[in-house]
Amino acid sequence: MNFVLFHxxxxxxxxxxxxxxxxxxSHNKKVSGISNKILVIGFLFHTVAIITRGVEAGxxxxxxxxxxxxVFSWMTVVIYLSVNARYHIASLGSFVAPFALLLLITxxxxxxxxxxxxxxxxxxxxxxHVPLAIFGNAFFAMSFLVGIMYLIQEHYLKSKKVGxxxxxxxxxxxxxxxxxxxxxxxxxxxxxxxxxxxxxAEYAWxxxxxxxxxxxxxxxxxxxxxxxxxxxxxxxxxxxxxxxxTIAGFMILLGSFLIIKFLALGEHGRL
Amino acid sequence: MKKNEIESNQTIIxxxxxxxxxxxxxxxxxxxxxxxxxxxxxxxxxxxxGKPPDFYTKEYGEKIAHYVLSIGFHDMYHSWWFxxxxxxxxANIIVCTIDRxxxxxxxAIEKKYGAxxxxxxxxxxxxxxxxxxxxxxxxxxxAERLKKKRYKIINADAADGAxxxxxxxxxxxxxxxxxxxxxxxxxxxxxxxxxxxxxxxxSINENDAVNAPQADFKVRLDRFWIDYYNTGEVKQYNxxxxxxxxxxxxxxxxxxxxxxxxYKGTWFYQSNYGVAYDRIREAQLILKNKxxxxxxxxxxxxxxxxxxxxxxxxxxxxxxxxxxxFGFDEKTKxxxxxxxxxNNPAIAxxxxxxxxxxxxxxxxxxxxxxxxxxxxxxxxxxxxGYSGLYYTGLSVNNDxxxxxxxxxxxxxxxxxxxxxxxxxxxxxxxxxxxENGVDIYMGGMINKNKILFEREFSELVESLxxxxxxxx
Numbered sequence: 131m132n133f134v135l136f137h138x139x140x141x142x143x144x145x146x147x148x149x150x151x152x153x154x155x156s157h158n159k160k161v162s163g164i165s166n167k168i169l170v171i172g173f174l175f176h177t178v179a180i181i182t183r184g185v186e187a188g189x190x191x192x193x194x195x196x197x198x199x200x201v202f203s204w205m206t207v208v209i210y211l212s213v214n215a216r217y218h219i220a221s222l223g224s225f226v227a228p229f230a231l232l233l234l235i236t237x238x239x240x241x242x243x244x245x246x247x248x249x250x251x252x253x254x255x256x257x258x259h260v261p262l263a264i265f266g267n268a269f270f271a272m273s274f275l276v277g278i279m280y281l282i283q284e285h286y287l288k289s290k291k292v293g294x295x296x297x298x299x300x301x302x303x304x305x306x307x308x309x310x311x312x313x314x315x316x317x318x319x320x321x322x323x324x325x326x327x328x329x330x331a332e333y334a335w336x337x338x339x340x341x342x343x344x345x346x347x348x349x350x351x352x353x354x355x356x357x358x359x360x361x362x363x364x365x366x367x368x369x370x371x372x373x374x375x376t377i378a379g380f381m382i383l384l385g386s387f388l389i390i391k392f393l394a395l396g397e398h399g400r401l
Numbered sequence: 402m403k404k405n406e407i408e409s410n411q412t413i414i415x416x417x418x419x420x421x422x423x424x425x426x427x428x429x430x431x432x433x434x435x436x437x438x439x440x441x442x443x444x445x446x447x448x449x450x451g452k453p454p455d456f457y458t459k460e461y462g463e464k465i466a467h468y469v470l471s472i473g474f475h476d477m478y479h480s481w482w483f484x485x486x487x488x489x490x491x492a493n494i495i496v497c498t499i500d501r502x503x504x505x506x507x508x509a510i511e512k513k514y515g516a517x518x519x520x521x522x523x524x525x526x527x528x529x530x531x532x533x534x535x536x537x538x539x540x541x542x543x544a545e546r547l548k549k550k551r552y553k554i555i556n557a558d559a560a561d562g563a564x565x566x567x568x569x570x571x572x573x574x575x576x577x578x579x580x581x582x583x584x585x586x587x588x589x590x591x592x593x594x595x596x597x598x599x600x601x602x603x604s605i606n607e608n609d610a611v612n613a614p615q616a617d618f619k620v621r622l623d624r625f626w627i628d629y630y631n632t633g634e635v636k637q638y639n640x641x642x643x644x645x646x647x648x649x650x651x652x653x654x655x656x657x658x659x660x661x662x663x664y665k666g667t668w669f670y671q672s673n674y675g676v677a678y679d680r681i682r683e684a685q686l687i688l689k690n691k692x693x694x695x696x697x698x699x700x701x702x703x704x705x706x707x708x709x710x711x712x713x714x715x716x717x718x719x720x721x722x723x724x725x726x727f728g729f730d731e732k733t734k735x736x737x738x739x740x741x742x743x744n745n746p747a748i749a750x751x752x753x754x755x756x757x758x759x760x761x762x763x764x765x766x767x768x769x770x771x772x773x774x775x776x777x778x779x780x781x782x783x784x785x786g787y788s789g790l791y792y793t794g795l796s797v798n799n800d801x802x803x804x805x806x807x808x809x810x811x812x813x814x815x816x817x818x819x820x821x822x823x824x825x826x827x828x829x830x831x832x833x834x835x836e837n838g839v840d841i842y843m844g845g846m847i848n849k850n851k852i853l854f855e856r857e858f859s860e861l862v863e864s865l866x867x868x869x870x871x872x873x
Contacts (some may be wrong), residue, residue, distance in 0.1 A: 163705045245634075246630045246632065246634050246636065247636075248634075248635070249635060249636065249637045249638055249657065249658040249659075250658050250659070252636070252637060252657075252658065252659055253659040255659075303852075304852070305805070307850075307851070311850075314821045315821070317817075317821075318620075318814075318817035318818075318821055320819075321523060321813060321814070321817060322814060324812070325814065328806075328810070329807075329810075330659075332803065333659050333660065333661060333670075334658060334659045334670075335670070335796075336661070336668060336670040336672070336796040336797075336798040337798060338799070338803060338806060339591070341445070341459060341478050343446050346442050346445060346446045347446065349438075349442060350439045350442045350443060353435045353436070353438050353439040353442070354433050354435070354436070354439050356407075357432045357435035357436055357439075360428060360432055360435070361428075363430055363849075364428050365428050365429075365432075365749070398467040
């Protein structure tokens with residue numbers, strides 16, 4: 131059952147991506163409304179798909195890469211929908227929808243079977259640590275997308291070609307603030323994920339910190355974003371510099387994720 | 402020494418001190434340290450940590466391995482320069498926090514009332530509108546509105562008007578300080594663990610008790626077992642452990658992956674298991690008639706070191722030895738285990754006729770009836786099977802710094818909530834009797850999240866305007 135729902139979700143996100151793209155070209159406000167509606171319907175199917183899978187598995191569907199990517203995609207959409215509800219930036223959807231779709235398509239190529247929990251995952255911390263980790267990453271993904279929008283908008287302003295996407299994208303100030311806001315959520319959540327992960331590791335491996343690859347990479351990400359936040363708050367790294375840094379930070383995060391996953395390094399290899 | 406020489410020495414020390422202080426309080430340093438830590442940590446994940454020197458020679462070749470080993474990239478997280486980086490981070494955090502604190506404290510407790518319109522107009526957010534009514538009455542209404550928004554307020558009356566200072570979320574200013582203290586605590590906890598902590602491993606056979614490493618009590622394994630899913634996959638590894646302190650059984654606990662046993666600060670984790678190579682729980686045997694090679698009676702089970710009287714005979718069997726992979730050295734005539742695998746299981750049994758021992762021999766599972774097991778009798782014993790004895794492998798850990806790390810972690814969470822969710826908002830109001838009525842000047846500031854406040858401030862102004870129907 132969850133597969134059917136999953137594929138309906140993929141189809142709807144694909145449709146939403148087309149709709150948002152046509153919004154970018156048509157500049158028609160109505161189209162953006164329709165795109166949002168399609169995305170919301172897709173999101174509802176996605177929610178039901180995840181719940182159904184959880185019920186079928188008998189545990190939180192966060193135990194392999196297929197499941198985590200699906201939840202990652204879901205959380206990105208959650209963040210977009212709440213941002214849009216407050217700031218009314220439908221053009222952000224043009225970046226979020228394809229991103230969410232890409233995650234789901236990647237997930238669809240991965241092993242999808244529901245497997246029973248291995249002993250190491252048999253813990254309540256699974257229900258706290260993993261969602262936090264994914265949620266934090268979803269905020270970083272969002273800051274990455276906003277960073278790209280910032281660079282595009284900046285390009286329009288610099289080249290003085292006021293046209294194209296210029297009127298659809300929010301102002302540089304709003305984008306800058308939004309990117310920063312994503313970090314102020316992402317960073318504490320990443321920290322919370324690291325702390326809960328440490329507590330779990332203490333119970334499971336006998337040590338809260340063992341320089342395991344995923345731990346080290348999360349620490350690296352933590353250092354990077356800590357540096358960015360300090361640079362922003364006190365030295366005044368703003369605008370383009372912050373946007374480029376945010377994009378680079380997420381690239382590093384994504385790269386480390388893929389390296390650890392596909393070289394199956396450490397105990398985290400399965401997620 | 403003359404007086405002014407002392408003074409000039411003093412100024413040199415002061416200058417040097419200032420320079421050092423400035424060096425450690427610079428934000429560039431902390432960003433550099435953060436980035437350096439990030440980069441070297443990347444190297445730490447690329448180069449495998451804690452392997453013997455040969456490994457690196459094989460992996461990277463003589464030359465590079467030499468650099469890796471001499472710089473300490475093979476055990477980076479314990480190398481002196483990594484510790485220096487951490488120390489730099491700590492020094493930097495401490496100096497920065499101390500450096501910035503006094504001014505922050507000033508801003509936080511400062512209660513500026515009696516602000517003039519000129520000051521208010523220069524604030525990041527400001528508004529001016531005119532209403533009609535009594536100054537005092539207006540002041541109370543504005544104050545009420547601000548109180549409703551959970552602002553704390555103080556107000557003052559002047560000859561021709563009144564002023565209000567309203568603020569909330571002061572604690573948000575100290576989020577970074579709390580976070581910095583928490584980070585120092587985590588570092589301290591980690592260092593304590595590094596120097597006074599202990600990590601080890603112990604394996605215990607079922608029904609055996611061993612001394613806990615670096616501790617003054619014993620741990621006994623009562624049972625080890627594996628839970629399976631219906632599909633046959635492993636669900637959980639379990640050990641039932643009993644702590645024996647001073648020859649008393651203190652507590653018994655079932656541990657499994659994710660659920661350790663904790664006693665006197667020492668943690669025992671399920672990490673490994675296996676079947677013992679030198680002991681079994683029980684063996685299944687059959688008594689046979691030597692001449693006809695016919696089974697006599699039912700097969701029976703003999704437990705480890707529990708003499709068993711074979712029904713219908715005068716014989717008693719005692720199971721006294723086991724080797725999982727039986728080997729015999731022709732030269733030394735020694736019996737030994739070839740491996741820990743159960744390739745050639747053999748048991749040693751002593752057989753009694755009544756009270757008199759009549760035989761002491763090895764029986765082989767793979768070679769039944771090859772050797773006469775009870776010489777000078779009509780019987781033969783056949784080794785049919787056995788149930789092995791599990792041992793459990795436990796990681797043992799005693800880290801006195803852990804609790805400090807947890808306190809630091811909780812504090813860090815609190816610090817982040819302060820820093821990222823609570824903002825210091827300040828609003829100044831000046832109410833003055835003017836020519837056309839009463840002028841209200843309002844201005845506000847926030848320490849972060851300017852867009853949020855911009856909106857909140859204009860909503861506040863609009864709601865006040867609506868109250869007096871300004872612009873209608």
